[in-house]
Amino acid sequence: xxxxxxxxxxxxxxxxxxxxxxxxxxxxxxxxxxxxxxxxxxxxxxxxxxxxxxxxxxxxxxxxxxxxxxxxxxxxxxxxxxxxxxxxxxxxxxxxxxxxxxxxxxxxxxxxxxxxxxxxxxxxxxxxxxxxxxxxxxxxxxxxxxxxxxxxxxxxxxxxxxxxxxxxxxxxxxxxxxxxxxxxxxxxxxxxxxxxxxxxxxxxxxxxxxxxxxxxxxxxxxxxxxxxxxxxxxxxxxxxxxxxxxxxxxxxxxxxxxxxxxxxxxxxxxxxxxxxxxxxxxxxxxxxxxxxxxxxxxxxxxxxxxxxxxxxxxxxxxxxxxxxxxxxxxxxxxxxxxxxxxxxxxxxxxxxxxxxxxxxxxxxxxxxxxxxxxxxxxxxxxxxxxxxxxxxxxxxxxxxxxxxxxxxxxxxxxxxxxxxxxxxxxxxxxxxxxxxxxxxxxxxxxxxxxxxxxxxxxxxxxx
Numbered sequence: 090x091x092x093x094x095x096x097x098x099x100x101x102x103x104x105x106x107x108x109x110x111x112x113x114x115x116x117x118x119x120x121x122x123x124x125x126x127x128x129x130x131x132x133x134x135x136x137x138x139x140x141x142x143x144x145x146x147x148x149x150x151x152x153x154x155x156x157x158x159x160x161x162x163x164x165x166x167x168x169x170x171x172x173x174x175x176x177x178x179x180x181x182x183x184x185x186x187x188x189x190x191x192x193x194x195x196x197x198x199x200x201x202x203x204x205x206x207x208x209x210x211x212x213x214x215x216x217x218x219x220x221x222x223x224x225x226x227x228x229x230x231x232x233x234x235x236x237x238x239x240x241x242x243x244x245x246x247x248x249x250x251x252x253x254x255x256x257x258x259x260x261x262x263x264x265x266x267x268x269x270x271x272x273x274x275x276x277x278x279x280x281x282x283x284x285x286x287x288x289x290x291x292x293x294x295x296x297x298x299x300x301x302x303x304x305x306x307x308x309x310x311x312x313x314x315x316x317x318x319x320x321x322x323x324x325x326x327x328x329x330x331x332x333x334x335x336x337x338x339x340x341x342x343x344x345x346x347x348x349x350x351x352x353x354x355x356x357x358x359x360x361x362x363x364x365x366x367x368x369x370x371x372x373x374x375x376x377x378x379x380x381x382x383x384x385x386x387x388x389x390x391x392x393x394x395x396x397x398x399x400x401x402x403x404x405x406x407x408x409x410x411x412x413x414x415x416x417x418x419x420x421x422x423x424x425x426x427x428x429x430x431x432x433x434x435x436x437x438x439x440x441x442x443x444x445x446x447x448x449x450x451x452x453x454x455x456x457x458x459x460x461x462x463x464x465x466x467x468x469x470x471x472x473x474x475x476x477x478x479x480x481x482x483x484x485x486x487x488x489x490x491x492x493x494x495x496x497x498x499x500x501x502x503x504x505x506x507x508x509x510x511x512x513x514x515x516x517x518x519x520x521x522x523x524x525x526x527x528x529x530x531x532x533x534x535x536x537x538x539x540x541x542x543x544x545x546x547x548x549x550x551x552x
């Protein structure tokens with residue numbers, strides 16, 4: 090499905106544009122005008138002129154007054170006027186309409202939503218929403234999200250796409266991703282999915298070269314058969330991670346009143362996800378743990394994990410977490426054990442360290458000791474994934490670890506790094522991530538990351 094025009098429009102009309110601060114039409118104009126390089130047109134029945142971000146815009150009374158072509162209309166006017174405005178958009182030759190306006194199916198006006206779709210179909214216009222936050226393309230700055238950046242930050246450009254049936258949750262995810270330095274490609278607020286649904290966007294993102302991992306918050310899918318077919322095709326090309334809300338009976342009822350969504354039985358969704366290779370996340374944090382790992386590392390070829398740590402306790406916690414997830418601690422080969430024994434004998438590694446996996450390089454380990462232990466582990470054919478735990482609070486662990494992490498990727502095996510703590514570990518984490526290795530704040534986050542790499546790798550080996 091080619092939806093390029095929605096993410097890479099040459100021209101955009103904001104219908105309901107306003108000069109009044111705090112009005113949605115004013116906030117959308119500010120968002121669109123912030124970084125987007127295409128043509129922007131303001132439309133409001135009142136006409137006149139408005140100033141946005143230091144730029145002056147003529148206000149057209151109707152989209153039909155705009156002298157040039159318009160690719161996309163962003164609509165933020167009372168719901169009852171939207172169908173007629175869609176007719177005007179059709180006459181203008183608009184390809185897509187992003188309907189921010191609420192007051193449709195979710196407010197008991199299914200008839201108004203049906204009329205909106207009927208008019209759009211007549212003209213061949215594709216609809217995002219209604220009752221949504223719009224779309225954001227982090228690559229080209231096209232952003233019709235009305236939340237101001239001082240309240241909801243935009244993440245940097247990266248490989249994770251996110252679609253959300255909840256606008257508020259979507260906004261929180263964007264803010265969270267920006268805070269945690271997670272790069273995103275595209276954000277889609279699905280709203281009521283009157284026309285374009287989660288499967289349509291999944292199909293588009295499957296072929297989007299800028300997206301490495303597809304993530305979503307869903308309360309329900311619109312068409313189960315369509316979702317199943319497209320999800321199965323998509324997961325063969327790239328990972329799909331879904332946080333499904335409405336897992337309980339009470340949650341399902343809340344979803345119905347929120348976006349008019351039929352949540353359905355959670356067990357059915359879980360079975361569908363398992364069969365189609367979709368990774369099911371149980372929390373916002375887990376969603377991004379999975380996504381970050383899969384965006385930055387190759388899927389694992391097996392489930393045997395080696396751990397290298399400078400803290401014994403953290404190694405034990407990681408072992409527990411991995412085994413509880415059904416993963417295995419790698420049994421290091423005799424050859425690897427001999428390498429460790431020889432290095433200890435030659436004084437390259439300390440006598441009191443343990444190399445039984447978890448490999449404990451102990452608290453006074455500098456980066457050179459880490460490197461040796463990591464290389465031995467990665468060279469072992471019994472190891473599919475390496476977990477590195479670094480307690481940066483130790484003064485012995487020098488900044489050379491950053492370059493070491495870049496070098497050890499030459500083995501081609503997935504690596505997950507865990508750096509618990511505060512400000513200094515976080516600073517080092519950002520530097521390590523610049524070298525291509527994902528870093529996680531807690532052992533539990535690291536367990537999630539390893540699980541995603543193994544689970545998706547196993548799925549790919551079976552399809």
